Amino acid sequence: MTEAHQVNCRTGRTRALHSLALLGAGGAALAAGRMAYRGTVLDAWALGGLAAALLGLLCLYAATVHVGADSAGLRSRTLLRRRNLPWRDVRDLGVHIRYARGQEYRRVFVVTGAGSRFLLPLPVGGATADQAEFDATVAALRALHRLHGTPVSDHVPVLSRRAAGRGSAAQLALCAVLLAGAGLAAWAVPGVREEREAWESATPCTATTPVGERAECLGTVHAVIARTELGRGNGSSRLYFTDGRPLEQISVSREGARGFHPGDRVELTVWRHAVRRVTGEHHVWREHFPAAGEIAVVAAGCALAAGFPAARVLLRLRGRRLPDDEVLPSSLPFAGALAGTALWLLPLCYLRPASLIAAPDPAVWTAAGSVASLCLFGWAWRATRVREPEDAGTGSARARAEDEEEFVTARFLDDTDYNPHGFGTHIVLGGGPPAVVPHSGPGRFAAHRIPVERLTLTAVRRPRGGDGDTVPVGWHIAELDDAGVPVRLAAAPAVLARLTAELGLAPPAGEAPRARP
Numbered sequence: 001m002t003e004a005h006q007v008n009c010r011t012g013r014t015r016a017l018h019s020l021a022l023l024g025a026g027g028a029a030l031a032a033g034r035m036a037y038r039g040t041v042l043d044a045w046a047l048g049g050l051a052a053a054l055l056g057l058l059c060l061y062a063a064t065v066h067v068g069a070d071s072a073g074l075r076s077r078t079l080l081r082r083r084n085l086p087w088r089d090v091r092d093l094g095v096h097i098r099y100a101r102g103q104e105y106r107r108v109f110v111v112t113g114a115g116s117r118f119l120l121p122l123p124v125g126g127a128t129a130d131q132a133e134f135d136a137t138v139a140a141l142r143a144l145h146r147l148h149g150t151p152v153s154d155h156v157p158v159l160s161r162r163a164a165g166r167g168s169a170a171q172l173a174l175c176a177v178l179l180a181g182a183g184l185a186a187w188a189v190p191g192v193r194e195e196r197e198a199w200e201s202a203t204p205c206t207a208t209t210p211v212g213e214r215a216e217c218l219g220t221v222h223a224v225i226a227r228t229e230l231g232r233g234n235g236s237s238r239l240y241f242t243d244g245r246p247l248e249q250i251s252v253s254r255e256g257a258r259g260f261h262p263g264d265r266v267e268l269t270v271w272r273h274a275v276r277r278v279t280g281e282h283h284v285w286r287e288h289f290p291a292a293g294e295i296a297v298v299a300a301g302c303a304l305a306a307g308f309p310a311a312r313v314l315l316r317l318r319g320r321r322l323p324d325d326e327v328l329p330s331s332l333p334f335a336g337a338l339a340g341t342a343l344w345l346l347p348l349c350y351l352r353p354a355s356l357i358a359a360p361d362p363a364v365w366t367a368a369g370s371v372a373s374l375c376l377f378g379w380a381w382r383a384t385r386v387r388e389p390e391d392a393g394t395g396s397a398r399a400r401a402e403d404e405e406e407f408v409t410a411r412f413l414d415d416t417d418y419n420p421h422g423f424g425t426h427i428v429l430g431g432g433p434p435a436v437v438p439h440s441g442p443g444r445f446a447a448h449r450i451p452v453e454r455l456t457l458t459a460v461r462r463p464r465g466g467d468g469d470t471v472p473v474g475w476h477i478a479e480l481d482d483a484g485v486p487v488r489l490a491a492a493p494a495v496l497a498r499l500t501a502e503l504g505l506a507p508p509a510g511e512a513p514r515a516r517p
Contacts, residue, residue: 006070007140009122011062021063024056067122069144074110078121087149089113093141094157094325095125097465106134108141109159111152117165157325158466162473165324168316171309178306185299189353193292202271219270221246225280228257239278250275252285259283296353297346304345307338315384322386327463330473333380340376344369387493389460389476405431407441410491410499413467416482418448427499434503450503456481457505460496480505 031049061079068075073086092111096119097104106125111117125134138156145151159165198216205217224242231237237257240249246268260266260280269277278285311334319328348365407426412419424436428444435447459479463471467488471477476496480487491499499505 005144007068007137007144009067009137011065011122021056021060024053024059027052027056065121067120069141071144071148073148074141076120083118085110085112087145090145090149090151091115092152092157093138093145094153094159095138095466096159097161099161106131108138153323153325155464156466157323158464159325160327160465160469162327162469163325163465164316164319164322164328166316168313171312175306175309175313178302178309182299182302182306185295185302189292189295189299192290192295193353196289196291199271199276199289215272217271221268221270223266223268225260225262225264225266227262228260230254230257247275250278252278253288256283256285259285291350292353293350296349300345300349301342304338304342308335311335311338311380318384319386323464325465327465327467327471327473329384329386331384333383334377337373337376337380341369341373344372386462387474387476389462389493405429405441405444407437407439408491408495408499409440410489410495412436413471413477413488413490414486416485416487418450420448424448429502451482452503452505454483455487455503455505457500458486460500463490478505 027049029049031046031053035046064077064079066075066077073084074090075085076083089112090110091113094109094111096107096109098107099105103126108120108123109117110120123134123137125131142151142156157165202216202218205214205219209217223246226240226242229238229240231254236251237254238249239252239257239260241247256278260278260283264280267279268275269279274287276287308331312331314334315328315331319326322328344365348369406429408429409425410427411422411424413422415422418424419436423438423446426437426440427450428435428437428441428447432444432447434450434452435444436450437444437447439445457478458481461477461479463473463475463477467477467490471490472492474492475490476493478489478491478496478500480489489496489499
C-alpha cells in the first residue's frame with residue numbers, strides 16, 4: 001500500500017506463501033526422517049521432501065520481504081538481513097534496470113551517505129501492468145525523501161545497461177576468460193606444430209624397428225567393418241569392427257562413416273597407439289591434425305574478442321566523472337578497430353604462427369598493420385569522447401525557399417497532441433508550419449503541426465538512462481516547457497542546434513538557456 005505519508009511494500013498473497021513455507025518444513029522433516037531411517041540413501045520420498053523444503057524456503061523468503069518508509073527513514077527487511085536508514089543518510093533514490101529473457105525488470109536502488117549503493121528487494125516492476133504501480137511507489141519514496149532529506153538529483157536517476165553508473169564486474173570477468181583462452185591456445189601452438197610435423201614425417205614400421213620406437217612409426221592392421229553408426233548433428237560417428245579386432249570401435253567424422261559399409265575390408269594405420277587412418281577400397285578417412293596456424297588464429301581471435309569488453313570497461317573509466325544515469329558513448333568504434341586489426345592479424349597468425357617477424361615480408365606486414373591499427377584505435381578514442389551539449393541558440397537557420405520542405409531526423413520522446421503515441425520520427429521544416437511526421441518525406445502526409453508559440457527551451461543535455469534505449473547515444477536532448485508540461489526533443493547535436501534556431505525556441509524571459517551534463 002502506498003500513501004502520501006508512508007510507503008509499505010510487501011509480497012502479495014502472503015497467506016499462501018506462509019502455507020507453502022509450512023509445507024516445506026514438513027518436507028524437510030520427511031526428508032530428514034527418511035535419511036535417518038535409510039542412512040544416506042536418497043529414495044523418492046526423501047527427494048520429494050528435499051524439493052518441498054527448497055520450495056518452502058523460497059516462499060518463506062518471499063513472505064518475509066518488506067520495505068517501508070515514513071518520516072523516520074527507510075526500512076528494508078528480508079529473511080537474512082535488515083536495514084534501517086534515516087533520511088539524512090540517504091543521498092539519492094533511483095531505478096535500476098535489469099534485463100532477463102528479453103524483458104526489463106526494474107528495482108529501486110539507494111545511494112547512502114558513504115557513496116555505496118544497494119538494491120531494495122521491493123518494489124519490482126516487470127510487466128506493463130505492474131509499471132504504473134511501480135512508478136507510483138518510486139514517486140512516493142522520492143517525495144518522502146524530498147520532504148525529510150536532501151536528494152542530490154532533481155529527477156529520477158535510471159541506471160540502464162548503457163548508463164555510466166553500471167558496474168564493470170561482468171565485463172572484466174568476460175575479458176579475463178577470453179584472455180585465459182587466448183593464453184591457453186597460444187601455449188598449445190608449439191605442441192600442435194610438433195605433433196603435426198611428427199605425423200607428416202612418420203614412416204612405416206619395419207621388421208628392424210625397435211619395440212620402443214614403434215609408437216613413432218606407422219603400423220598397419222587389417223580389419224573388417226561390422227557396422228557404422230552415424231552421430232546426430234555435430235556428434236562423432238563410429239566404426240565397429242568384426243569380432244572386436246583389433247579394437248571394438250573408433251570415432252570418426254560423419255562424412256568418414258558414410259564412406260564405409262558393413263563387410264568392407266579396411267587397413268588401419270596406427271600411430272602413437274591410436275588409429276589415425278582407415279583405408280578402404282573406395283574411401284579413406286584420416287584423422288585431422290590441426291595446423292599450428294589454426295590454433296594461433298584461435299588465440300589471436302580470443303585476444304581480439306577480449307578487447308571489446310575491455311573497451312567497455314575503458315569507456316566506463318573514462319566517464320567516471322559523469323552522473324551515474326548518463327548514457328555512455330557507444331563502444332562500436334572500438335569494435336570496428338578490433339575488426340580492422342583482425343583483417344591483417346589473423347591471416348598473419350595463420351601463415352606465421354611460430355614467428356611473426358622471421359621473414360622480411362611478415363615484418364613489413366606487421367609494421368603496416370600495426371600503424372593501421374593505431375590509426376583505427378585513435379579514431380575510436382576520438383569518436384567515443386564525451387561531447388558536451390552546445391549552448392542553446394548556437395545553431396543557425398539555413399536559408400531556404402518559402403515552399404521548400406526539409407525533413408530532419410528528430411523526435412519528441414513524450415506523447416503530446418502533436419506526437420500521439422510517439423509516432424513521429426522526423427520534423428518537416430519549410431513549405432508550411434513546422435510539423436511532426438512519421439516518415440522522411442516527401443509530402444506532409446500525417447503531419448501534426450508543432451505549436452511553437454507554446455514551447456520554451458529550458459535546458460540541453462546528454463541522454464540519460466530514463467530516456468530509453470531507443471535514443472542513440474550520440475544524440476542530445478532539449479528539455480522544453482509546453483505550457484507547463486515538460487517535453488523532450490531528441491536529435492543529433494548539430495540538428496538539435498538547428499532546430500532550436502529554426503523553430504525560434506527561446507528560454508523564458510529573463511533566463512538564459514543552460515546546458516546540463
